[in-house]
Amino acid sequence: MPGENLSRDEAQIRAELLSVDGYEVALDLRSAVGDHEGDGPRTFRSVTTIRFRALTPGASTFADLVAPAVNAVTLNGTALDPSAVFDGTRIALEGLAAENVLVVDAQCAYSRTGEGMHRFVDPEDGEVYLYTQYEPADSRRVYANFEQPDLKAPYRFSVRAPEGWTAWSNGVGSLEDGTWTFAETKPISTYITAVVAGPYHYVTDSYTRTLKDGSTLDIPLGAMCRKGLAKHFDADDVFLITKQGLDFFHDHFDYPYPFGKYDQAFVPEYNLGAMENPGLVTFREEYIFRGKTTSSSYEGRANVILHEMAHMWFGDLVTMQWWDDLWLKESFADFMGSFSMVEATRFTDGWITFANRRKSWAYRADQLPSTHPITADIRDLEDAKLNFDGITYAKGASVLKQLVAYVGRDAFLEGARVYFKAHAYGNTRLGDLLSALEETSGRDLAEWSRAWLQTSGVNSLTPEVTYDAEGRITELAVVQQAALPAHQDPSADAGELRPHRIAIGLYRLEGGELVRYARTETDVAGPRTVVDGLTGAEKPALILVNDDDLTYCKIRFDTGSLDTLRAHLGDLTDPLARALCWSALWNLTRDGLMPARDFIDLVLRFAGRESDVGVLQMLHTWTQSALVHYVAPGWREEGGRLLSEGALRELRTAEPGSEHQLTWARFFAAGASSETDFQLLEGLLAGSARIDGLDVDQELRWALLSPLVAHGRADEKAIDAELARDDTASGKRHQVRCLASRPSEAVKAQAWATVVESDALSNALVEATNGGFVRGSQRELLAPYAAKYFEAIERVWAERSIQIGVLIVRDLYPALQDPAATLAATDEWLTSHADAAPALRRLVLEARDGLARAQRAQECDAA
Numbered sequence: 001m002p003g004e005n006l007s008r009d010e011a012q013i014r015a016e017l018l019s020v021d022g023y024e025v026a027l028d029l030r031s032a033v034g035d036h037e038g039d040g041p042r043t044f045r046s047v048t049t050i051r052f053r054a055l056t057p058g059a060s061t062f063a064d065l066v067a068p069a070v071n072a073v074t075l076n077g078t079a080l081d082p083s084a085v086f087d088g089t090r091i092a093l094e095g096l097a098a099e100n101v102l103v104v105d106a107q108c109a110y111s112r113t114g115e116g117m118h119r120f121v122d123p124e125d126g127e128v129y130l131y132t133q134y135e136p137a138d139s140r141r142v143y144a145n146f147e148q149p150d151l152k153a154p155y156r157f158s159v160r161a162p163e164g165w166t167a168w169s170n171g172v173g174s175l176e177d178g179t180w181t182f183a184e185t186k187p188i189s190t191y192i193t194a195v196v197a198g199p200y201h202y203v204t205d206s207y208t209r210t211l212k213d214g215s216t217l218d219i220p221l222g223a224m225c226r227k228g229l230a231k232h233f234d235a236d237d238v239f240l241i242t243k244q245g246l247d248f249f250h251d252h253f254d255y256p257y258p259f260g261k262y263d264q265a266f267v268p269e270y271n272l273g274a275m276e277n278p279g280l281v282t283f284r285e286e287y288i289f290r291g292k293t294t295s296s297s298y299e300g301r302a303n304v305i306l307h308e309m310a311h312m313w314f315g316d317l318v319t320m321q322w323w324d325d326l327w328l329k330e331s332f333a334d335f336m337g338s339f340s341m342v343e344a345t346r347f348t349d350g351w352i353t354f355a356n357r358r359k360s361w362a363y364r365a366d367q368l369p370s371t372h373p374i375t376a377d378i379r380d381l382e383d384a385k386l387n388f389d390g391i392t393y394a395k396g397a398s399v400l401k402q403l404v405a406y407v408g409r410d411a412f413l414e415g416a417r418v419y420f421k422a423h424a425y426g427n428t429r430l431g432d433l434l435s436a437l438e439e440t441s442g443r444d445l446a447e448w449s450r451a452w453l454q455t456s457g458v459n460s461l462t463p464e465v466t467y468d469a470e471g472r473i474t475e476l477a478v479v480q481q482a483a484l485p486a487h488q489d490p491s492a493d494a495g496e497l498r499p500h501r502i503a504i505g506l507y508r509l510e511g512g513e514l515v516r517y518a519r520t521e522t523d524v525a526g527p528r529t530v531v532d533g534l535t536g537a538e539k540p541a542l543i544l545v546n547d548d549d550l551t552y553c554k555i556r557f558d559t560g561s562l563d564t565l566r567a568h569l570g571d572l573t574d575p576l577a578r579a580l581c582w583s584a585l586w587n588l589t590r591d592g593l594m595p596a597r598d599f600i601d602l603v604l605r606f607a608g609r610e611s612d613v614g615v616l617q618m619l620h621t622w623t624q625s626a627l628v629h630y631v632a633p634g635w636r637e638e639g640g641r642l643l644s645e646g647a648l649r650e651l652r653t654a655e656p657g658s659e660h661q662l663t664w665a666r667f668f669a670a671g672a673s674s675e676t677d678f679q680l681l682e683g684l685l686a687g688s689a690r691i692d693g694l695d696v697d698q699e700l701r702w703a704l705l706s707p708l709v710a711h712g713r714a715d716e717k718a719i720d721a722e723l724a725r726d727d728t729a730s731g732k733r734h735q736v737r738c739l740a741s742r743p744s745e746a747v748k749a750q751a752w753a754t755v756v757e758s759d760a761l762s763n764a765l766v767e768a769t770n771g772g773f774v775r776g777s778q779r780e781l782l783a784p785y786a787a788k789y790f791e792a793i794e795r796v797w798a799e800r801s802i803q804i805g806v807l808i809v810r811d812l813y814p815a816l817q818d819p820a821a822t823l824a825a826t827d828e829w830l831t832s833h834a835d836a837a838p839a840l841r842r843l844v845l846e847a848r849d850g851l852a853r854a855q856r857a858q859e860c861d862a863a
Helices: 008-017 227-232 235-253 295-311 327-344 350-365 381-386 391-407 409-423 430-441 446-453 559-571 575-590 596-609 613-630 633-653 659-671 675-686 698-710 716-725 729-741 745-756 763-773 785-799 802-811 819-832 838-862
Strands: 018-028 043-054 061-064 069-075 078-080 090-093 099-109 116-121 128-133 155-160 166-169 173-176 179-182 195-198 201-210 216-225 262-267 280-284 460-467 473-481 500-510 513-524 528-531 542-547
Touching (some): 008 018, 069 090, 099 116, 155 195, 216 227, 235 262, 295 613, 327 391, 350 391, 350 575, 350 613, 381 838, 391 409, 430 446, 460 542, 473 513, 513 542, 596 838, 633 659, 633 838, 659 698, 675 698, 698 716, 729 745, 729 763, 745 763, 745 785, 763 802, 785 802, 785 838, 819 838
Antiparallel strands (some): 043 099, 061 090, 116 128, 128 195, 155 179, 460 473
């Protein structure tokens, strides 16, 4: 739609012209319930009053609004013709005064895509729930505004809601005469305003703290979810982590929480993990666990709670000027989430998860053709939407972790305190933060910033070692290789070599255990760095570069160390070192430097000894990916058999009732492929088979049923019966996924049409349908959709919302088809669609890169 994709240049021009004094937004949401009349979208009334100033009287600008209809527009008391000034996405404003009042009365549409005002009908009880989600630029779907982060203003919201509902917004609310009125906010950006409304289950608590000046800070706490999830809602643990986080951030930031209350809403069909709306943080409701789950899941939830809380300072109090500096909030929140979790909560091993899971996301993103510097070049909103990625989050957090080691923890935190006080309620760029850190650390960070924030790619670090006749180290060096595109000659002079602060650990076998006996820290720079601190040490069985995970790099091994890991990986006693080795081995596999079947063999021999259940779950994810994408096609069936046998063996020997047993049960079900496997799954569902200690709750039942459906062992009748047991929103998503996974040409055609040719499904059900449609065991059934994919994606991108477009383009790429033919078809599309939307081309290029990587890995595995 013209004007919907706001550019950076347009935003800059508008920011130079305008300053916003305040918003008053009145929403009438009573239309959310009851029958919907007419063929158009269900709408609600939105009346917005904006008070703003113009630097140049007489100038022109525009307000943002995406709405089906505008009833009236008034500028400075003069009525404007909506049909003349509103084009569907923008309201033209001409002849501005020095001080202006704009009033827009619009009919805005409820959303089914998780963008704007999302409306959800609970299939369990018919109740309707509403919530908003805006980042980066969807508040304009709910009220008229100036949709860019650097035009901050205070807001007053009011909500007319259906009888019996409760409404929440960023400020404290009160109900009078059927209307909820909310306290005025501090100056904040449009994308973090929020409204939640409906018959939510709501629990309260409070946080109190005595500040340095002797005053008392009281923060009302609230947590909410759908009524249907209330019986599963462990609000006490949510409040515990919340209070621990508030203690930590007040201890270290020396800036009291500035936004009054702190509500946390767990909402349905949410596209993200969570969103840092001040005073009203929203989360995906999957963080409320319906059945038995692992400590890793609770750790993940704690991390997200603390990540969002860190945003109250990094992002909400101080906000980036434009999306180029998105990392100023996301990298910091990702780092502070783990930092605070490790130091303030029961999850003291959080850095292991960070090394194993978060950095894996970063390494993958940083090797795509769309890789970008942490400080990215964001031309427009479509660019911004796609840059919420592993680089902006996890690589940025990894680099900040290294920066803390470089400037010192105290200087880093003092720099943050200086930054908050200097820029409270304002907008910043990279230089503002660097200035604060340079002031407190005494270091010149210009070169560090250039190398780490303004370049892309991940370096590889490899040890080179020589020994004397007695087996002692005569020289240990670290060789650094720049990250290069897969098609580029490694001998080419390209890529960035960076300064790294690393630890190097030497490990030896003692009593059957692989333990560290020597360690040194050193600075690595350039292509080869000699490490003096370990000269003369006895010959190690394993040299681990980047021990303790101080820097951001891909770890490589010398030949002797790799041989040791092949024989003794399970004997490595330190859980962080073990996680780093697993990650390094996975990177070797993805890079086509180690056969995928060798990685699977390591998992079969050593994963059963993994103590950290989060690492184990990651290993299972990687192993499934290796089997589907990276092993030679001729070995895929054999590999699947070995994995299912190994998973069943570990399942039967795991401690009864343990989280490891549950993890192995899920992995076994996901890889089930033989008659024996299917009989056991059927027996566990029917209750005729039993594994001591394994509680087959509802969530596990769906996990057991899914492979039976995909392999034709269970039909629609069985799916319907399971839904009857679990007639909930979660059950509906499982049902839709199972229905789309049935091995039938007609089923695949229906699923494709439902997602690609229709917009009837919500975002969550599109995602569920895609998950069932694409099954590794159904390559032949999916073959006809390769050509259809390339025929459809440009139309889909033009007609659907960005969120749904991303789901379709990303999920339905024909990655399971013949690599050579699919790569050729992809290249032909890219060549013939050179003028397609850059964000669409980026998604296709990323998918192509994944398939090209799979082709190289398969060739390595077959060699």
